[in-house]
Amino acid sequence: MFSLSGWEVAGLISKLGIYPGIAAALGGPLVLLFYHDGSRRLTRDVLVYIALAGLLAFHSALAYFLIQVGTISGSGVAGMFDWTMINLLLDTPLGDSSLLRLTSFVAMFLLALFYLYRIRELQSPPEQLFYSRLFALLFLCALIAAGSFRSTGHLAVFGNTAQLAIALHLLAFGTWVGALLPLAWLCNSPDIAQLKTNMQRFGAHARFILIVLLAAGIYMLTELLTTPSDLIATPYGFALSIKLALVGLLLLLAARHRWFLVPALGTQEAGLKLQRSIYVELVVALVLLCVTAYFSTMLAPPAGSAMMAL
Amino acid sequence: MKGLNSLRVAVLLLSALLFQISAQAHTGLQKTTPEADSTIATPPQTIQLVFSGPVRLLKFELLGVGHTMPTEFKANPEPATEFNITTPGMHPGAFTVNWAAMGADGHTLTDTFAFTVAAPTASDAE
Numbered sequence: 001m002f003s004l005s006g007w008e009v010a011g012l013i014s015k016l017g018i019y020p021g022i023a024a025a026l027g028g029p030l031v032l033l034f035y036h037d038g039s040r041r042l043t044r045d046v047l048v049y050i051a052l053a054g055l056l057a058f059h060s061a062l063a064y065f066l067i068q069v070g071t072i073s074g075s076g077v078a079g080m081f082d083w084t085m086i087n088l089l090l091d092t093p094l095g096d097s098s099l100l101r102l103t104s105f106v107a108m109f110l111l112a113l114f115y116l117y118r119i120r121e122l123q124s125p126p127e128q129l130f131y132s133r134l135f136a137l138l139f140l141c142a143l144i145a146a147g148s149f150r151s152t153g154h155l156a157v158f159g160n161t162a163q164l165a166i167a168l169h170l171l172a173f174g175t176w177v178g179a180l181l182p183l184a185w186l187c188n189s190p191d192i193a194q195l196k197t198n199m200q201r202f203g204a205h206a207r208f209i210l211i212v213l214l215a216a217g218i219y220m221l222t223e224l225l226t227t228p229s230d231l232i233a234t235p236y237g238f239a240l241s242i243k244l245a246l247v248g249l250l251l252l253l254a255a256r257h258r259w260f261l262v263p264a265l266g267t268q269e270a271g272l273k274l275q276r277s278i279y280v281e282l283v284v285a286l287v288l289l290c291v292t293a294y295f296s297t298m299l300a301p302p303a304g305s306a307m308m309a310l
Numbered sequence: 311m312k313g314l315n316s317l318r319v320a321v322l323l324l325s326a327l328l329f330q331i332s333a334q335a336h337t338g339l340q341k342t343t344p345e346a347d348s349t350i351a352t353p354p355q356t357i358q359l360v361f362s363g364p365v366r367l368l369k370f371e372l373l374g375v376g377h378t379m380p381t382e383f384k385a386n387p388e389p390a391t392e393f394n395i396t397t398p399g400m401h402p403g404a405f406t407v408n409w410a411a412m413g414a415d416g417h418t419l420t421d422t423f424a425f426t427v428a429a430p431t432a433s434d435a436e
Contacts, residue, residue: 071418072368072410088368091387094416152416297417 007071008298014064016293018101018145019174021057024050025108025142026171027178029135034205035182035198036131037189043119043126046182050138051112057145058105065089065098093151100148108141146170162223165216172213176206177285180278187275196265199274203258210251217247224301239295246288253281338362339421342407346423353400353427357381357407364389365419369410374403389414402429 028046036042066080069089073079089095115134119126149170150163183202189195221240230237231244261274343358344350359367367390370383382396405427410420 068412068418071420072412074369074371074408074410074420085368088385088387089412092366092412092416094412097416 007067011064011067011071012293012297014060014067015297016289017060018057018064019289019293020053020178021060021105021108022142022145022170023174023178024053025104025138025145025178026175027180028053028182029131029138030175030205031179031182031186031202033128033131033135035186035202037186037191037194037198038125039189040119040125042182042185044116045185047112047116047119049181051109051116054105054109054112054141058102058109061098061101061105065094068094097148097151100151101145104141104144104148107144108138111137111141142171142174143167146174162220165219165223168212169216169220172209172216176209176213177282177289180282180285184275184278184282187271187278189271190268192265192267192271195271196262199257199262199265203262206254206258210254236295236299236301239291239299243288243291243295246284246291249284250281250288253277253284257281338419339409339423342423344425346425349426349428351428353402354397355400356394356396359393359395359409361391361411363414364391365411365413367393367409367411369408369420370395371408372397373406373408374401379405400427402427 028050032043032046066086069082069085070077070080072089073082073085075082079085090099111134115130118130146167149166179202183199186195186198225231225237225240231241232238257274257277261270261277264270265274338361339359340362341358341360343356344354357372359370366385366387367383368385370381370385370393372379372381379397380399382398403426404424406422406424408420408422410418412418
């Protein structure tokens with residue numbers, strides 16, 4: 001039977017807090033750049049969202065590192081601040097990935113604050129260049145944070161292709177999930193025609209995001225599992241199956257939006273219906289992130305997988 | 311509302327499913343010398359830890375009953391599969407080894423094992 005120690009639970013929770021940072025840095029600016037409804041309120045709300053997600057992710061990354069220090073020190077909470085152990089761990093891949101994450105999330109938070117200040121100073125709505133720059137800078141932050149997953153995790157011991165796959169997978173998923181909350185806010189817009197156009201545009205872009213997400217994910221599956229039967233025959237594979245089922249559910253929800261709810265947009269009520277469905281999609285995505293954090297931390301790929309052959 | 315209730319049920323089922331999955335170890339401790347829970351006749355000069363894959367051994371603590379034993383352990387960030395730690399001053403008694411390591415994938419491993427060094431018998435003294 002499975003049991004989790006306090007340290008393991010703390011580690012899982014802190015790891016979970018890292019993902020929203022990457023997602024918000026990708027999805028938020030994407031919505032502002034391509035699907036903006038012209039309101040200053042949306043820009044402000046998305047920038048606050050990015051700032052808060054960056055702040056959460058920064059503290060989560062720091063907590064995750066200190067929790068590993070505490071786990072190894074074995075001296076309770078005080079052991080988390082064992083300077084000798086901190087120095088030792090900074091010299092490991094965990095230290096490398098933690099420093100990358102902390103740097104990217106601080107940058108993300110400061111950028112969001114800076115752009116919030118700028119939007120307050122502007123007398124008229126910002127031009128497209130404003131959003132392009134924001135997108136480029138935050139994408140860089142997210143890229144650095146995603147790159148940190150190369151140093152740790154099951155695929156860290158693989159070659160460059162697998163590490164590239166995980167970075168792409170993370171970036172694609174982060175972009176999709178990170179855009180959901182701003183898209184839900186867009187549904188409050190009184191201009192339904194513009195809302196419909198923006199949602200259709202997102203649907204078209206989302207196809208490309210999905211291709212990258214699924215291609216990278218399938219490649220990672222082939223590296224982590226030895227045979228398809230591992231999906232039901234091993235604990236890691238079983239947890240992966242749960243993740244795949246949730247991905248399937250997300251795809252169904254996305255398809256429902258694309259083929260039914262968005263074409264039916266014509267009234268405020270239809271907009272609110274779409275908004276509720278996007279919130280459901282967000283909850284499923286959060287559950288999926290919990291599952292991912294769990295099996296990537298607590299379980300190991302099956303013996304005999306490409307990883308174990310190294 | 312109906313959709314939200316279904317979602318709640320799904321999340322609860324999922325949580326129950328996940329907690330049924332037994333944790334599968336990452337790189338683990340394969341062998342120790344002395345063996346875990348063994349009783350040996352002679353105090354060991356070294357304690358050996360052998361892992362199933364390269365790890366960074368970051369902590370090694372040898373405890374007697376109520377006291378910490380000296381060792382020549384020095385944490386090294388370089389990964390290896392086998393570690394031999396010199397343990398001077400060993401004597402008969404019960405001992406516990408607490409160790410912590412980090413696998414190549416960055417996962418932390420911590421565990422403990424115990425062994426006993428038997429007291430010399432009258433025939434040994436002759």
